[in-house]
Amino acid sequence: MPTQRLFERIDSIELQQVSKKYGSRYAVESLDLTIEGGELLILIGPSGSGKTTTLRMINRMIGPDTGSIRINGQDVMQLDPVRLRRNMGYVIQNIGLFPHMTIGENVGLVPKLEGWDEKRTNARVRHLLDFVSLPPERFIKRYPRQLSGGQQQRVGLARALVMDPPLLLMDEPFGALDPILRTQLQEEFLEIKKEIGRTIVFITHDIEEAFRLGDRIAIMDNARLVQVGAPEDLIFDPVNELVADIVDTKRKFKHMDTLNVKDLMTPLDAKYILNGGVDACDAVEIMKDREIEIGIVFEKGMLAGKVEMVNLLKCEDDRPFLRDIAKPMKVFALRDSVATALSEMKRSGEYVAMVMDGDTVGGMLVSDEVLLKLI
């Protein structure tokens, strides 16, 4: 039975004096926040500060004790919860794919419940799987547990987008992924964000992720909203110590001039190593097994470059060898300055580089991990 579309686009989501108590403790207290249509708003803050509670009040999974939440002026408490939720996409950290349904059935479930015919559902599902770089012909019939963590996360995103909702609620969607995979999905998500231009509320623990993705960042602490603004507002004008702590990247970078690449590199994990003689389709399977999204290609012991899962997925046409499609990557020496290395990487938009000690591999430099080590 189709539910009616509630809104074609979001003009604003207004939370006014919203409070929610569990027992005598506030999970969210007197929250005033306006989310503007088309923006990606980040919710960040210590564990237990009320981020998830806030998000789940927007789709009525939790009812506020007091205050109101209005989407385009309509109070969500006046709307039918099923209908409301079908008008927004919802993505969570542990993805929540249903293990007894294939990928196609998972993504197509809500359209089916909305009474779409099979043909239309199928076309939509295929389009979306393609959109998140999972070739439908290979993935549509698989079950969730036959997919790697990163692939499942992509399916989760496809499922959230299936009804083309004007609003996406995302609760630490990349939180469970390892740093490289997370960075990779963030990059892809930025592309998706550009293409779809919808309103997104996004929870994260990771300030780098917040800076990379967010238009505005709302900082929560102890059930309260502490500050909300663009990244530079928070960096240059923090309202208190906590905000300064969370966003003050300057301090993190203070000692960076004295450090070498060697101090902050990570050893090259064997799982990232791929042989140049492997063809692209086989590489996809190997990378899936190893749960990696990026591979470092070696040919006869020499670094040939890197390959990324997204670029390999459409391998079936000519099955090229990795040695022929590996992309060049930045290489640094052990004694190079980390600051220079990072800014070079940032300029070319790369997040992983090789570190060589003469002819032998020294390790990898992963921009996110470097930042984590500096904190």
Added chain:
Amino acid sequence: MAATEMILNATWEHIVLVYTTLLASILVAVPLAFASLYSQRLASVVMSFANLVQAVPSFAVIAIVVPFLGIGFVPALIAIMLRALLPIIRNTYIGLTNVDPAQIDYANGIGLSEWQIQRYIRFPNAYPAMFAGIKFSAILANSIAVLTAFIGSGGLGEIIFQGLIGYNTEKLLLGAIPAIVLALLIDLSFTLLEKKLTPGYIKQ
């Protein structure tokens, strides 16, 4: 010739009794298990009753039915059902409640209604356990259906009892062997059915 006919008739009666009971049990047990999801009290009443009946010897269950319902096909059916319900109810209930709560939460989050969560999430999850319960009940019903001959259900049990009473070994075997073969066939057919019906996510 008459003997063959007698055995075929008895076997047929037996099969009818077993499968009617099984069907009736499924029709009662599955809705009860679903209803138990919504009422903790119903759940505990149903489960303790089912466990109690399980603890009583089959013969006693059969005996207790007679003063209330008399003898014949229907009382026999009720007696068998009292035993056969338990595995189906228990397995279905466990299957329905053993769903990862995160999945239910997520299903709510993407806008599934209560009924749709039952239909698309809980039921498929409960299905393998439910089927195992039904298979177990079928085998149980087959063996109790031999005993209910005592209260006039007919079937293979009647031939066995006649054999027992008359010290007639031949008759005893004529009743016992088909009953054993039936049990094996039930087991086999359910195993085959199970293979065929196993959901893809478990198979692969």
